[in-house]
Amino acid sequence: MKFSKFAKGGLAAVMAMGMMACSNGGASGTASTTPAEGDAAAIKLGFSGPLTGDASVYGLAVQHAAEIAVEEVNAMDGVKFSLNAQDDQADPEKAVSAYNALMDWGMQVAMLTVTSGAGQAVAPYYQKDNVFGLTPSASSTGVIYADAENNANPFGTVFQMCFTDPNQGTASADYLKEHTELGTKIAVIYRSDDNYSTGIYNTFMAEAKAKGLDVVSDAAFVNSDTDYSVQVKQAADAGADILFLPIYYQPASQILVEANKQGYKPTFFGCDGMDGILSLENFDTSLAEGLYMLTPFSADAADEKTKNFVAKYQEKYGEVPNQFAADAYDCVYALKQACDAAGVTADMSAADITSAMVSQFTSMTFDGITGTSMTWSKTGEVSKDPKAVVIQNGVYVSVAD
Amino acid sequence: MNKVINTLFNPKVRSRTISFLVVIAAYVILTLLSATGHLSRLFTSLLVPVTAYIVAAIGLNLNVGISGELNLGQAGFMSIGAFSAVVVSGVLQAAGVGDILRLIICMAAGALIAALMGWLISIPVLKLQGDYLAIVTLAFGQIIMSLLNNSYVGIDSKGLHFAFVNNTIQMEQGGRLLISGPMGATGVGIASTFTAGFVLVLIALAVVYNLMYSRSGRAIMASRDNRIAAESVGIKVSQAKTLAFVTASCLAGAAGALYALNYSSFAATKFDFNNSILLLVYVVLGGLGNMTGTVIATTLLVVLPEMLRFLQNYRMLIYAIVLIVIMLVSNNEFLRLRMQMLRTRLKKKGAEADE
Structure with missing residues (x-):
């Protein structure tokens, strides 16, 4: 009898939930994260990202930073934003759903998606519906080009705040060529079933060959792997003094642990996906000492904007913002600058807003915390300088050129 | 009237009629809502994936419910159908074939190739039973995912180009990677389109019901219930199971093709082990062997997380809790008894009125 009582309660709960879902989903789309006062005047800014699931570190970082930026922007003169963050679990199918939920809400400008796979799936819709999207961190070329292989047929309304993956491969090769003091024998460990990792790996290998870098070992792993001893041993046996890791920080942390176990101490070198390794739970951050990475953002930068952002982020969320957060923060400010310059208001038609944004972004120069004098090409690619940072005493420190 | 009621209680006719009625009614209502602009964009965008998952789940239910073999690789067959469809679609697009014809050919190709793979797999696999079979199908799904994750297919004016592991494809100017x-x-x-998905669901239902109530279908169920007894009366058990397995993979292939041509971009990792398990959840929730249940459960569970978007970051947590509650409720003895009593009472009334 006890059980059936429980079941009845459960049934009631499910029905109530269903009714709530219906009343909300049907009528007015979804609730906004920061309902700004005077909604009528606020431009509806939306994005989707992995707010739950494996990649949620990125999605939440973007959401947090965007919230901070929107709060600041709304306190200033000029345009106001109302922000709506939707969960897509970094899945193309869910991203399309999230995009449609945002359109139901009445989204006027967007920060597209946080991850590349999701971005590739929704970018054609941005083109079709003529909505402007500036992604903070979807770095694959497939996000801005319909034909990514030939870098042809750009979507035209999708822009990036981050570097494209091939760009990072080139920049890494350039950096290692210039800074031979880090080492000369390079080993690479990459993830072969990941878009981001192979994107960087392929261009890095091509550039390394062209520039005469000495790549002594290269090994791959796949998502489900949890043991990296073979790959690390291969690099150690080849006598590599630089271990290039164009991968995200979770597997990278395990590789660092494995290298430590084997007593192998090369200079570790990563790209922007390495960012986040210091905030990883249960990871001994002392292992990451001396790790180099190319990222356009370092939280220790001395300029006023970065200091303000880092302080606010730390105060609110208790951790140092990573590069995804910084990109998102810049996205909001870049959108504000473009909206202000073009005189965009919330009552303009979506098509007018989009054409105003595209013409602003292809002509303006933007100074943010992930770089200064940023410009965008007509295809949506950003041009800014990558910075190298090294981890010292558990914090990022910029490396002087 | 009473005769109608009586025929409706004939389980063969009843379950089939209800299935078709539910699907057709849903289609008519949704099309009307969509035409009058009462359907949100979010809901509209879910229609095609829902139909694709329904078809794959119906196939899986044939496998798990009717044939009694636990298959943990259904998403693998879906991905075979999906990626075959992408290649075929690329060729047809280059040849300038219209959208509807392209979709039909792609679905047929996806179904055919997945069925062929299903048949190949079934040769070693169906010698196994129970847990062993489940593990082999699981491994198969993983292998397919890894293979597709390392495959490169490009198309240019000279035709298709294939490469494996490393992208070594050299294409002419204007060539495109599929x-x-x-x-x-x-x-x-x-x-x-939703209409295409709807038609595919009807076809899937027709195929499965015709198979279930045919001689081969009875052989499949007999093999499930008691292998030795079935063999003793001359049923070729492995043949019966192969038929169910191949039909299931064929349906998954068609579903994969429908899914693939609904998204401009997707990765093989979409069809991972989790996806196979999700399909299994749809089947279990709908009821083993119950096709109408599968249709409803799939719709509910695909739409539910999207409808819970207003919960924001607690969405997937609540979704999981709802799933647990639904499973508990649907397996509740008390409720089941009540339903059975209701059914017998109705039946009695029909019989009394007949006299």
């Missing part, structure tokens, strides 16, 4: 390894399929020409 499948590029971990990046998955990109630049797929969208052709799927």
Whole structure:
């Protein structure tokens, strides 16, 4: 009898939930994260990202930073934003759903998606519906080009705040060529079933060959792997003094642990996906000492904007913002600058807003915390300088050129 | 009238009629809502994936419910159908074939290739039973995912080019990669429509019901219930199971093709082990062997997380809790008894009125 009582309660709960879902989903789309006062005047800014699931570190970082930026922007003169963050679990199918939920809400400008796979799936819709999207961190070329292989047929309304993956491969090769003091024998460990990792790996290998870098070992792993001893041993046996890791920080942390176990101490070198390794739970951050990475953002930068952002982020969320957060923060400010310059208001038609944004972004120069004098090409690619940072005493420190 | 009621209680006719009625009614209502602009964009965008999952789940239910073999690789067959469809679609697009014809050919190709793979797999697999079979199908799903994750297919004026592990494809100017390894399929020409999905669901239901109530279907169920007894009366058990397995993979292939042509970009990792398990959840929730249940459960569970968007970051947590509650409620003895009593009472009334 006890059980059936429980079941009845459960049934009631499910029905109530269903009714709530219906009343909300049907009528007015979804609730906004920061309902700004005077909604009528606020431009509806939306994005989707992995707010739950494996990649949620990125999605939440973007959401947090965007919230901070929107709060600041709304306190200033000029345009106001109302922000709506939707969960897509970094899945193309869910991203399309999230995009449609945002359109139901009445989204006027967007920060597209946080991850590349999701971005590739929704970018054609941005083109079709003529909505402007500036992604903070979807770095694959497939996000801005319909034909990514030939870098042809750009979507035209999708822009990036981050570097494209091939760009990072080139920049890494350039950096290692210039800074031979880090080492000369390079080993690479990459993830072969990941878009981001192979994107960087392929261009890095091509550039390394062209520039005469000495790549002594290269090994791959796949998502489900949890043991990296073979790959690390291969690099150690080849006598590599630089271990290039164009991968995200979770597997990278395990590789660092494995290298430590084997007593192998090369200079570790990563790209922007390495960012986040210091905030990883249960990871001994002392292992990451001396790790180099190319990222356009370092939280220790001395300029006023970065200091303000880092302080606010730390105060609110208790951790140092990573590069995804910084990109998102810049996205909001870049959108504000473009909206202000073009005189965009919330009552303009979506098509007018989009054409105003595209013409602003292809002509303006933007100074943010992930770089200064940023410009965008007509295809949506950003041009800014990558910075190298090294981890010292558990914090990022910029490396002087 | 009473005769009608009586025929409706004939389980063969009843379950089939209800299935078709539910699907057709849903289609009519949704089309009307969509035409009058009462359907949100979010809901509209879910229609095609829901139908695709329904077809794959119906296939899986044939496998798990009717044939009694636990298959943990259904998503693998879906991905075979999806990626075959992408390649075929690329060729047809280059040849300038219209959208509807392209979709039909792609679905047929996806179904055919998945069925062929299903048949190949079934040769070693169906010698196994129970847990062993489940593990082999699980491994199969993983292998397919890894293979597709490392495959590159490009197309230019000279035709198709294939490469494995490393993208060594050299194409002419204007050539296009259809499948590029971990990046998955990109630049797929969208052709799927809700109507196409609806027709595919009807076809899937027709195929499964015809099979279930045919001589072969009874052989399949007999093999499930008691292998030795079935063999003793001359049923070729492995043949019966192969038929169910191949039909299931064929349906998954068609579903994969429908899914593929609905998204401009997707990766092989979409069809991972989790996806197979999700399909299994749809089947279990709908009831083993119950096709109408599968249709409803799939719709509910695909739409539910999207409808819970207003919960924001607690969405997936609540979804999981709802799932647990639904499973508990649907397996509740008390409720089941009540339903059975209701059914017998109705039946009695029909019989009394007949006299």
